[in-house]
Amino acid sequence: MLYPEPIERLIEHLSKLPGIGKKTATRLAFFLLNARQAYVGDLSQSIAEIKDKIRLCSTCFNITDIDPCHICRDEKRDKNVLCVVEEPSHMMVIEQAYPGIYRYHILHGVINPIEGIGPEEIRIPEMKERIIREGIKELIIATNPTIEGNTTAHYIAELTKSYQVKISRIASGIPIGGDIVYIDPLTIKSALDNRRNLKEG
């Protein structure tokens, strides 16, 4: 044992964090040893509380500290449209682009047969039930443009075929400010396939 046991234990716990190796964990442990007591107490407490205070919204499955979450409580958002995303973080990205517009449904994953993730493993049954309960008229499917994200989008489209629900899929193409030279062929293909008319000839 190199360091006193409490330090070794802290280093061991810290080095289980993603991207934190033994060396960084040691540096962090010594930083904490020399840090202000108030800060160390705050950090420790906010870690301890995180799992108690955060739950999933029972409506949209967003992470939240109240149920229903702030977004589901927001009466100003369109009640007819659901934006379907993979993860809470994806919802945040859309929310930053269009604040206060959409309601969401967070799947917590995508269909991935290779990893044994079927529609029942993600929040698709709850989404189906919600479309009926809330009388949803439109789904914007904003899963990633990957094989799994596309499979999930198509599965949802098939599943809701018999419902009176409009379904759209977010476009994939060249990012704003991107350079065509560095874009992969599949994205170029998608950008060409999804081209828009600028002027009718």
Place this chain on the structure above:
Amino acid sequence: MLYPEPIERLIEHLSKLPGIGKKTATRLAFFLLNARQAYVGDLSQSIAEIKDKIRLCSTCFNITDIDPCHICRDEKRDKNVLCVVEEPSHMMVIEQAYPGIYRYHILHGVINPIEGIGPEEIRIPEMKERIIREGIKELIIATNPTIEGNTTAHYIAELTKSYQVKISRIASGIPIGGDIVYIDPLTIKSALDNRRNLKEG
């Protein structure tokens, strides 16, 4: 506010850690949100305890959970020699090279007049008192080969001039496995000045 308040608070606390930016802090916060409760509890507790359980050894000023520390309690170590280092981590490095041999004195800094750090600001008074109390016969000064480390070494040598104490300074030179081409001129100079005879001619 992007995320629920407890997550925002955790991200804020985590991003105060050295080398952890907002993005990494967010990733760590979500990792903790999804981690096992037992691990999150352990991490939180070991952070909370670190400042309570760790103190400085009243003899050598090593960081320790008992006083005197394990090294000062170790009766097998040479009682006549003190190895003087800047920081606890420097002691660990020497201990790895020569386990169980030396007793240490940790200065917790070096003399640095520009930053207003004089001999009284580091553990030099305690070292002086200890030399007399313990009847130390030899000091090995293992401060860094920097201006401040060298100043501190010379100050200690001056200070103990009237004592019957042998004083040595660790050698600086080319690291084992190093390449002369990439070594700075001052280190080369030191390596030449400290050259050893391999064969008497």
